[in-house]
Amino acid sequence: MAATADETDETTDESEPDPAPRRRRPGRIATAVSVFGELLITVGVLLGLFVVYSLWWTNVIADRKAGRQADRVRDHWAQEQDSAPGALDTKDGIGFLHVPAMDNGEVLVEKGTGTDVLNDGVAGYYTEPVKATLPMTGKDGNFAVAAHRDGHGAKFHNIDQLEEGDPIVFETRDDWYVYKVYSVLPETSKYNVEVLSSVPEESGKKKPGHYITLTTCTPVYTSRYRYVVWGELVRVEKVDSKRTPPKELR
Protein backbone atom coordinates (compact mmCIF):
# COMPACT_ATOMS: atom_id res chain seq x y z
CA MET A 1 0.00 0.00 0.00
CA ALA A 2 2.67 2.43 1.07
CA ALA A 3 4.93 1.14 -1.69
CA THR A 4 2.49 2.04 -4.43
CA ALA A 5 1.94 5.43 -2.88
CA ASP A 6 5.68 6.00 -2.98
CA GLU A 7 5.98 4.88 -6.56
CA THR A 8 3.18 7.16 -7.69
CA ASP A 9 4.91 9.99 -5.87
CA GLU A 10 8.06 9.34 -7.81
CA THR A 11 6.29 9.09 -11.16
CA THR A 12 4.38 12.30 -10.56
CA ASP A 13 7.66 13.91 -9.61
CA GLU A 14 9.10 13.03 -12.99
CA SER A 15 6.10 13.77 -15.18
CA GLU A 16 5.05 17.05 -13.66
CA PRO A 17 7.81 18.62 -11.61
CA ASP A 18 5.73 21.69 -10.95
CA PRO A 19 3.83 22.24 -8.68
CA ALA A 20 5.45 20.17 -5.91
CA PRO A 21 3.19 17.21 -5.04
CA ARG A 22 1.52 17.73 -1.70
CA ARG A 23 0.07 14.76 0.05
CA ARG A 24 -3.38 15.55 1.25
CA ARG A 25 -3.46 14.81 4.97
CA PRO A 26 -6.10 12.23 5.71
CA GLY A 27 -8.75 13.19 8.22
CA ARG A 28 -8.62 11.99 11.77
CA ILE A 29 -11.42 9.49 11.29
CA ALA A 30 -9.77 8.05 8.17
CA THR A 31 -6.53 7.57 10.12
CA ALA A 32 -8.34 5.88 12.98
CA VAL A 33 -10.17 3.54 10.59
CA SER A 34 -6.98 2.60 8.77
CA VAL A 35 -5.07 1.92 11.99
CA PHE A 36 -7.98 -0.20 13.23
CA GLY A 37 -7.99 -2.12 9.97
CA GLU A 38 -4.27 -2.75 10.17
CA LEU A 39 -4.66 -4.01 13.73
CA LEU A 40 -7.34 -6.44 12.59
CA ILE A 41 -5.09 -7.71 9.81
CA THR A 42 -2.27 -8.08 12.34
CA VAL A 43 -4.44 -10.13 14.69
CA GLY A 44 -5.50 -12.35 11.79
CA VAL A 45 -1.91 -12.95 10.74
CA LEU A 46 -0.92 -13.67 14.36
CA LEU A 47 -3.66 -16.27 14.74
CA GLY A 48 -2.64 -17.85 11.45
CA LEU A 49 0.96 -18.01 12.62
CA PHE A 50 -0.16 -19.61 15.88
CA VAL A 51 -1.92 -22.37 13.94
CA VAL A 52 1.25 -22.93 11.90
CA TYR A 53 3.21 -23.04 15.15
CA SER A 54 0.96 -25.52 16.95
CA LEU A 55 0.30 -27.89 14.08
CA TRP A 56 3.64 -27.85 12.31
CA TRP A 57 6.51 -26.27 14.21
CA THR A 58 5.88 -28.07 17.52
CA ASN A 59 5.97 -31.35 15.56
CA VAL A 60 9.32 -30.46 14.02
CA ILE A 61 10.80 -29.64 17.43
CA ALA A 62 9.24 -32.61 19.20
CA ASP A 63 10.26 -35.16 16.57
CA ARG A 64 13.82 -33.90 16.76
CA LYS A 65 13.90 -34.24 20.55
CA ALA A 66 12.15 -37.62 20.56
CA GLY A 67 14.60 -38.90 17.97
CA ARG A 68 17.55 -37.86 20.09
CA GLN A 69 16.12 -39.44 23.24
CA ALA A 70 15.21 -42.63 21.37
CA ASP A 71 18.77 -42.89 20.05
CA ARG A 72 20.07 -42.52 23.59
CA VAL A 73 17.83 -45.30 24.84
CA ARG A 74 18.88 -47.60 21.99
CA ASP A 75 22.55 -46.84 22.64
CA HIS A 76 22.04 -47.53 26.30
CA TRP A 77 20.43 -50.88 25.57
CA ALA A 78 23.23 -51.82 23.22
CA GLN A 79 25.82 -51.07 25.89
CA GLU A 80 23.90 -52.95 28.56
CA GLN A 81 23.54 -56.03 26.38
CA ASP A 82 26.52 -57.67 28.04
CA SER A 83 25.68 -56.73 31.60
CA ALA A 84 23.16 -58.60 33.64
CA PRO A 85 19.49 -57.90 32.82
CA GLY A 86 17.09 -56.63 35.40
CA ALA A 87 18.42 -53.19 36.15
CA LEU A 88 15.59 -50.88 35.19
CA ASP A 89 16.69 -47.63 33.63
CA THR A 90 13.87 -45.13 33.43
CA LYS A 91 15.72 -41.89 32.97
CA ASP A 92 15.57 -41.51 29.21
CA GLY A 93 12.64 -43.81 28.60
CA ILE A 94 11.53 -47.31 29.35
CA GLY A 95 10.75 -48.61 25.89
CA PHE A 96 8.94 -48.13 22.62
CA LEU A 97 5.32 -48.43 21.70
CA HIS A 98 4.60 -49.87 18.26
CA VAL A 99 1.05 -49.51 16.99
CA PRO A 100 0.81 -50.63 13.36
CA ALA A 101 -2.75 -49.28 13.01
CA MET A 102 -1.58 -45.76 13.90
CA ASP A 103 1.08 -46.01 11.22
CA ASN A 104 3.56 -43.75 12.99
CA GLY A 105 6.54 -45.96 13.69
CA GLU A 106 7.80 -46.30 17.21
CA VAL A 107 6.88 -44.03 20.09
CA LEU A 108 9.28 -43.65 22.97
CA VAL A 109 7.64 -44.07 26.38
CA GLU A 110 8.90 -42.02 29.29
CA LYS A 111 7.87 -41.52 32.88
CA GLY A 112 5.17 -38.99 33.66
CA THR A 113 2.46 -37.22 31.74
CA GLY A 114 3.37 -33.59 32.37
CA THR A 115 3.64 -31.25 29.41
CA ASP A 116 7.42 -31.11 29.89
CA VAL A 117 7.55 -34.83 29.10
CA LEU A 118 4.83 -35.09 26.45
CA ASN A 119 5.97 -32.00 24.55
CA ASP A 120 9.14 -33.84 23.59
CA GLY A 121 7.11 -35.98 21.21
CA VAL A 122 6.96 -39.05 23.39
CA ALA A 123 4.26 -40.98 25.19
CA GLY A 124 4.25 -40.84 28.97
CA TYR A 125 3.03 -43.40 31.46
CA TYR A 126 0.85 -42.13 34.26
CA THR A 127 2.24 -41.47 37.70
CA GLU A 128 -0.65 -39.14 38.60
CA PRO A 129 -3.50 -39.46 39.49
CA VAL A 130 -3.18 -43.23 39.11
CA LYS A 131 0.17 -44.93 39.02
CA ALA A 132 0.58 -47.10 35.96
CA THR A 133 1.79 -50.66 36.39
CA LEU A 134 4.79 -51.22 34.17
CA PRO A 135 4.69 -54.41 32.13
CA MET A 136 8.24 -55.42 33.10
CA THR A 137 7.19 -55.78 36.73
CA GLY A 138 5.10 -58.78 35.66
CA LYS A 139 2.34 -57.77 38.07
CA ASP A 140 -1.35 -57.50 37.28
CA GLY A 141 -2.33 -53.95 36.54
CA ASN A 142 -2.85 -51.26 33.97
CA PHE A 143 -0.08 -49.77 31.86
CA ALA A 144 -1.71 -46.39 31.19
CA VAL A 145 -0.02 -43.98 28.79
CA ALA A 146 -0.87 -40.63 27.23
CA ALA A 147 0.45 -38.72 24.22
CA HIS A 148 -0.48 -35.70 22.13
CA ARG A 149 -3.20 -35.91 19.50
CA ASP A 150 -2.01 -32.81 17.61
CA GLY A 151 1.21 -30.86 17.76
CA HIS A 152 4.28 -31.79 19.79
CA GLY A 153 4.83 -34.90 17.71
CA ALA A 154 1.13 -35.83 17.58
CA LYS A 155 2.06 -39.39 18.43
CA PHE A 156 -1.52 -40.53 19.03
CA HIS A 157 -3.05 -38.58 16.15
CA ASN A 158 -4.38 -41.72 14.46
CA ILE A 159 -5.76 -43.30 17.62
CA ASP A 160 -9.19 -43.43 15.95
CA GLN A 161 -7.76 -45.94 13.44
CA LEU A 162 -7.44 -48.52 16.21
CA GLU A 163 -10.11 -51.20 16.24
CA GLU A 164 -10.79 -54.21 18.42
CA GLY A 165 -8.25 -56.92 17.74
CA ASP A 166 -5.50 -54.58 16.58
CA PRO A 167 -2.10 -55.25 18.13
CA ILE A 168 -0.25 -52.81 20.38
CA VAL A 169 3.34 -53.88 20.95
CA PHE A 170 5.53 -52.52 23.70
CA GLU A 171 9.24 -53.08 23.26
CA THR A 172 11.62 -53.03 26.20
CA ARG A 173 15.27 -53.93 26.33
CA ASP A 174 14.57 -57.60 26.95
CA ASP A 175 10.99 -58.29 25.87
CA TRP A 176 8.23 -57.63 23.38
CA TYR A 177 4.88 -57.26 25.12
CA VAL A 178 2.10 -57.96 22.62
CA TYR A 179 -1.29 -56.51 23.54
CA LYS A 180 -4.58 -56.73 21.67
CA VAL A 181 -7.15 -53.96 21.65
CA TYR A 182 -10.40 -55.19 23.19
CA SER A 183 -12.31 -52.00 23.89
CA VAL A 184 -12.49 -48.40 22.67
CA LEU A 185 -14.11 -45.43 24.38
CA PRO A 186 -14.33 -42.69 21.74
CA GLU A 187 -15.36 -39.94 24.11
CA THR A 188 -15.22 -39.45 27.84
CA SER A 189 -14.83 -36.66 30.33
CA LYS A 190 -11.35 -35.49 31.12
CA TYR A 191 -12.17 -36.07 34.79
CA ASN A 192 -12.84 -39.75 34.20
CA VAL A 193 -9.78 -41.17 35.94
CA GLU A 194 -11.55 -44.52 36.35
CA VAL A 195 -10.33 -45.48 32.88
CA LEU A 196 -6.81 -45.73 34.31
CA SER A 197 -7.63 -48.04 37.19
CA SER A 198 -5.84 -51.37 37.40
CA VAL A 199 -9.07 -53.16 36.46
CA PRO A 200 -10.75 -50.72 34.07
CA GLU A 201 -14.37 -51.66 34.60
CA GLU A 202 -15.66 -49.35 31.91
CA SER A 203 -13.91 -51.54 29.36
CA GLY A 204 -15.93 -54.52 30.55
CA LYS A 205 -13.20 -56.20 32.58
CA LYS A 206 -13.94 -57.44 36.06
CA LYS A 207 -10.86 -59.46 36.92
CA PRO A 208 -7.26 -58.33 37.39
CA GLY A 209 -5.03 -58.83 34.39
CA HIS A 210 -2.31 -57.22 32.30
CA TYR A 211 -3.93 -54.26 30.61
CA ILE A 212 -2.72 -51.30 28.58
CA THR A 213 -4.59 -48.01 28.27
CA LEU A 214 -3.90 -45.32 25.68
CA THR A 215 -5.40 -41.91 26.34
CA THR A 216 -5.33 -38.73 24.28
CA CYS A 217 -7.62 -35.82 23.58
CA THR A 218 -10.54 -35.74 21.19
CA PRO A 219 -11.98 -34.38 18.93
CA VAL A 220 -8.86 -33.50 16.94
CA TYR A 221 -7.45 -30.01 17.46
CA THR A 222 -9.24 -29.58 20.80
CA SER A 223 -9.04 -30.96 24.30
CA ARG A 224 -12.71 -31.14 25.14
CA TYR A 225 -12.92 -34.90 25.71
CA ARG A 226 -10.60 -37.87 26.06
CA TYR A 227 -10.26 -40.83 23.74
CA VAL A 228 -9.43 -44.12 25.44
CA VAL A 229 -8.25 -47.43 23.98
CA TRP A 230 -7.80 -50.55 26.11
CA GLY A 231 -5.74 -53.61 25.31
CA GLU A 232 -4.92 -56.84 27.07
CA LEU A 233 -1.62 -58.69 27.10
CA VAL A 234 -1.62 -61.66 24.75
CA ARG A 235 1.93 -62.90 25.12
CA VAL A 236 5.48 -61.87 25.93
CA GLU A 237 8.34 -62.65 23.56
CA LYS A 238 12.00 -62.54 24.47
CA VAL A 239 14.07 -60.15 22.42
CA ASP A 240 16.58 -62.10 20.34
CA SER A 241 20.05 -60.99 19.34
CA LYS A 242 18.81 -59.36 16.11
CA ARG A 243 15.79 -57.75 17.82
CA THR A 244 13.48 -59.56 15.40
CA PRO A 245 10.07 -57.97 15.89
CA PRO A 246 7.08 -60.18 16.72
CA LYS A 247 4.90 -61.21 13.80
CA GLU A 248 2.39 -58.42 14.46
CA LEU A 249 4.96 -55.85 13.38
CA ARG A 250 6.27 -57.63 10.31
Next chain:
Amino acid sequence: MYGWIWRHLPGNAWVKALISLVLVLAVVYVLFQYVFPWAEPLLPFNDVTVDNQ
Protein backbone atom coordinates in the same frame (compact mmCIF):
# COMPACT_ATOMS: atom_id res chain seq x y z
CA MET B 1 0.92 2.06 11.21
CA TYR B 2 2.70 -0.04 8.57
CA GLY B 3 2.72 2.97 6.27
CA TRP B 4 4.43 4.96 9.00
CA ILE B 5 7.10 2.27 9.43
CA TRP B 6 7.65 2.11 5.66
CA ARG B 7 8.09 5.86 5.43
CA HIS B 8 10.64 5.86 8.27
CA LEU B 9 12.81 3.08 6.86
CA PRO B 10 15.97 4.36 5.19
CA GLY B 11 16.99 3.82 1.57
CA ASN B 12 15.09 3.26 -1.64
CA ALA B 13 12.20 0.88 -2.16
CA TRP B 14 14.45 -2.20 -2.51
CA VAL B 15 16.37 -1.47 0.68
CA LYS B 16 13.12 -0.80 2.47
CA ALA B 17 11.69 -4.08 1.23
CA LEU B 18 14.78 -5.93 2.42
CA ILE B 19 14.68 -4.32 5.86
CA SER B 20 10.96 -5.07 6.09
CA LEU B 21 11.60 -8.71 5.30
CA VAL B 22 14.27 -8.92 8.00
CA LEU B 23 11.90 -7.24 10.47
CA VAL B 24 9.10 -9.70 9.61
CA LEU B 25 11.45 -12.66 10.06
CA ALA B 26 12.64 -11.28 13.40
CA VAL B 27 9.05 -10.92 14.59
CA VAL B 28 8.19 -14.48 13.49
CA TYR B 29 11.28 -15.79 15.27
CA VAL B 30 10.37 -14.05 18.52
CA LEU B 31 6.80 -15.33 18.25
CA PHE B 32 7.80 -18.96 17.60
CA GLN B 33 10.62 -18.99 20.11
CA TYR B 34 9.14 -17.10 23.03
CA VAL B 35 5.57 -15.87 22.67
CA PHE B 36 3.76 -18.98 21.40
CA PRO B 37 5.45 -21.43 23.79
CA TRP B 38 4.37 -19.15 26.58
CA ALA B 39 0.81 -18.73 25.31
CA GLU B 40 0.16 -22.35 24.43
CA PRO B 41 -0.39 -23.81 27.92
CA LEU B 42 -2.88 -21.03 28.59
CA LEU B 43 -5.06 -22.16 25.70
CA PRO B 44 -7.29 -25.25 25.88
CA PHE B 45 -5.96 -27.19 22.88
CA ASN B 46 -3.42 -29.67 24.15
CA ASP B 47 -4.47 -31.35 27.37
CA VAL B 48 -4.33 -35.05 26.73
CA THR B 49 -4.40 -36.67 30.13
CA VAL B 50 -7.27 -37.57 32.36
CA ASP B 51 -6.89 -36.12 35.80
CA ASN B 52 -8.98 -34.70 38.58
CA GLN B 53 -8.01 -31.08 38.21
